Amino acid sequence: MAEPDRGGFAALDPCVHCGFCLPACPTYLATGDEADSPRGRILLMRALERGELPADDPGVEQHLDACLGCRGCEGACPSGVGYGRGLEAARERIATAVGLPAAARVTLGIFARRRWWRPAVTAARWFRETGLARRFRGSSRTGFLFGMLDATAPMSAEAPSRTPRPRTAPRGTVALFRGCVMDGLFGHVHEATRRTLAINGYTVIEVPGQVCCGALHDHAGDRATARELARRNVTAFLGQADFIGVDSAGCGALLKDLDHLLGSAEAAAVARSVRDVTELLAAAGPVVGGPVSVDACYDAPCHLQHAQRVQREPLAVLAAIPGLRVRQLPGADRCCGSAGIYGALHPEMSRAVLDDKIAAVAAAVPRPDVVLTGNPGCLMQIGAGLAAANLPVTVAHPVELLDRSYRAAGWYEPTPPS
Ligand code: SF4
Ligand code: SF4
Structure with a gap:
């Protein structure tokens, strides 16, 4: 039997x-x-x-x-x-x-529908751009929320540039997974992803009809909604490109698990093509850029190092930046306490888990200029923690720094007329 x-x-x-x-x-x-x-x-x-x-x-x-x-x-x-x-x-x-707690039901309900999350995150971005989130960030519960929003800002304001020409042989097409929070608050990371992949020989395409990955729903136990979102993403991405490129560790972990969630051949085919952006870049070398003199520490997102087992590739990406000094501080491989909507549901535990990480940055000699990590929740949590501790340290996605290095090499400048 x-x-x-x-x-x-x-x-x-x-x-x-x-x-x-x-x-x-x-x-x-x-x-x-x-x-x-x-x-x-x-x-x-x-x-x-x-x-x-x-x-x-x-x-x-x-x-x-x-x-x-x-x-x-x-x-x-x-x-x-x-x-x-x-x-x-x-x-x-x-x-x-x-059932789920009311706060979880409301949050997950918003992210299940594009017509709801899109205006919400757009309004949050507009508010961030007023500078008020930076002004009011701090260590109180509300100040921490402002700090989280402020941490979604680009590492540095740089002029937009056109898609650069590749500096290596063609490596295939990449469909960019846009996500929800990443799309609304981290558009600059998507742009850095597009440019750095282009330099490394990938042709990046946009795929219409894609939706939130459903990781927040899956982790909370709302698997029915996670499956529905997964089905829509499989329909949108199937057969569109050689790879699906993801610059959010949490989204990437869920998308690599689509076949487990849906159990169909189509889901398995889509899941097999999912790559973290650092995997794509590391597979291409990546191309070494211009000098960037920055002290950085790398903090591995749990859903990259544990769930996806992607550990070496982010460091390979950072090694392509001349002048960058990278360290991994004690506890860099441990969770920051963000964990999707965990911080909203369990703020005390979330902050207690974060404290050790912030203490490690505070004790580091020399003090880093930036903490690098490849997941929106981690960027927001660590950024808010650094601001709450009054540390003059920023946060950024690793591709932002590679992008800066390529800009320093002069590869994003328009070609002068001949
Ligand atoms: S106790 Fe922990 S480490 Fe030991 S077998 Fe169980 S899960 Fe693994
Ligand atoms: S909080 Fe502890 S038990 Fe839960 S996933 Fe992390 S290491 Fe495992």
Whole structure:
């Protein structure tokens, strides 16, 4: 007789309760409570699957809710436990049984519909451009929100330029995944992505009909909406280009998992073509640019290093910038506490997790000019934390710095008339 389909719970089976994952877990380090550790949560998830604890058990809900979903525990686990898969299954079961908190329902509802999120993020960008977010950023709850918005600004105001000519052999077509927050607040990162990919031989195209990736919905347990958004993206991207280029680690992790979410051949084909922008650039070299004298530290987004296992490529991109001094500070491989809408639902824990990262930047000698990370949530969280601590350190996506290096090389200037 065939085994019953256990969904993602089966991925927890290899756990032998050794505890090697505990020091990698930011929530366990913050509370010291075994139930806030990967090992403790796996016990709760197993009890949930077997029906030994009901889905509306307050303890199960509280401790699984407090998980960042950062998957730092997966990287530390010698047994190959698929913690993320188990967490998805458990959260779906809890969300079905007890529903989502009102704040989560409102936020996820907005991002499920372009006609709602588009005006919301456009208004936020306009507000950012007034300079008021910078003026009112600080360490209070409200000041932190202003800091998050201010951190979405470009690293430096630079004149727009035309798409540059490639400086290497053609490497194929890339459909740019625009996303929602990235599209509304980080348009400058998309532009840097377009230019740097063009220099490295890629032809970047726009794909109409694409929608939010659904990662926020998936992580919160609203898998029905995540699947609906995934279906629309598969329809939009199927057969459009050699690669789908993504400059947001969270979106990229979800898109690489489309076949798991939908289980169709079309979804698998689209998922296979998804690449983080740093993977595309590293595959091309990338082309070395002009000098940029900056002290930077690289902070790896969880959904890039743990979920996508993309670790070397962002550093290869930064190595193509002459004059750039890059370090990885203690705890750079640990979650910043952003984790989608986690910061809105669990602000105290989110800030407690962030504190260690900000303390590492404050203690760094020499102090970096910029923290580089490739995910919008991390940019906003770390940027707000640096502002709250009154540190004169900015945040940027790694492609912004490569873009600056290519600009310094003079490759974006219009060709003088002959
Ligand atoms: S998840 Fe892995 S590291 Fe953590 S207790 Fe289980 S087997 Fe050990
Ligand atoms: S996903 Fe992150 S917060 Fe959750 S148990 Fe694993 S390491 Fe801890």
